[in-house]
Amino acid sequence: MLYPPPVALQITDHARVRTVVLDRPEALNAFDEEQWLATAATFRAAAEDPDVAVLLLTGAGRAFSAGQDLLDMARMNAEAPASESGLAAHGGFNALMDALVEFPKPLVVAVNGIGLGIGATVLGYADLALMSTTARLKCPFTSLGVAPEAASSYLLPRLMGRQAAAWLLLSAEWMSAREALDAGLVWRLCEPDDLLREARRAAETIAARPIASLIAVKRTMTEPLRDQIDAARRRENAAFAELMGGPANREALAAFVEGREPDFTGM
Numbered sequence: 001m002l003y004p005p006p007v008a009l010q011i012t013d014h015a016r017v018r019t020v021v022l023d024r025p026e027a028l029n030a031f032d033e034e035q036w037l038a039t040a041a042t043f044r045a046a047a048e049d050p051d052v053a054v055l056l057l058t059g060a061g062r063a064f065s066a067g068q069d070l071l072d073m074a075r076m077n078a079e080a081p082a083s084e085s086g087l088a089a090h091g092g093f094n095a096l097m098d099a100l101v102e103f104p105k106p107l108v109v110a111v112n113g114i115g116l117g118i119g120a121t122v123l124g125y126a127d128l129a130l131m132s133t134t135a136r137l138k139c140p141f142t143s144l145g146v147a148p149e150a151a152s153s154y155l156l157p158r159l160m161g162r163q164a165a166a167w168l169l170l171s172a173e174w175m176s177a178r179e180a181l182d183a184g185l186v187w188r189l190c191e192p193d194d195l196l197r198e199a200r201r202a203a204e205t206i207a208a209r210p211i212a213s214l215i216a217v218k219r220t221m222t223e224p225l226r227d228q229i230d231a232a233r234r235r236e237n238a239a240f241a242e243l244m245g246g247p248a249n250r251e252a253l254a255a256f257v258e259g260r261e262p263d264f265t266g267m
Helices: 033-048 068-079 092-104 118-127 150-161 162-171 177-183 194-209 209-241 247-258
Strands: 011-012 017-022 053-061 063-065 107-111 115-116 126-134 136-138 188-190
Touching: 011 033, 011 063, 017 033, 017 188, 017 194, 017 247, 033 092, 033 162, 053 194, 063 118, 068 247, 092 118, 118 136, 118 150, 126 177, 126 194, 136 162, 150 162, 150 209, 177 188, 188 194
Parallel strands: 017 053, 053 107, 063 115, 107 126, 115 136, 126 188
Antiparallel strands: 011 017
């Protein structure tokens, strides 16, 4: 264990692999502002550490990540002026997105349980993604009355094809592990008890190679995408800012707080 560990994260180093475990199991590893910032700082520290070759990201408990903490979103929605509403003005979220886009080393993701929002869209940045056979993914943006995030409107169609990505982004329905594999969103499925061992084996295989070479390979694969990712993030942030705090988003958040299904009739 690295000390002092950031809030709600477990961090360990072994064989040049830094394993980062999202550790808010009581909130299904959802991100509040503090968690966004801590995770972003962890990515940047790993990028700069000469003893780290690969970062492995997973979650504690039964979830990988439930995405944005909706209670935190409701609070931001209530507190922010209309001109600053939306995650476009959310410093922690954008800090993590910047860290992901700029992360120069291989990123291995082990989806151990449910992944919603960023728990699904982070796979657009994974160099290798492994997934438990019992895990599921969802992009709940339309069910929250908002827009996509994390350049998912660009990255997911590249990985999955337009129609599979359109279904995931438009429907806000669950995608099974088998469907994610068949669509090309993840590299390999593992039984739950085998997932972390297999992810570590893959990460350590890569980490045994020269770090400069790993960085060069990743750069040559990702650099041609940077302009498109940046443009997608700008489009998404503008749409998110426009929709967050609007009638559909207010109804979705009220329904969540009240424990009922939202009513989007007429919206």
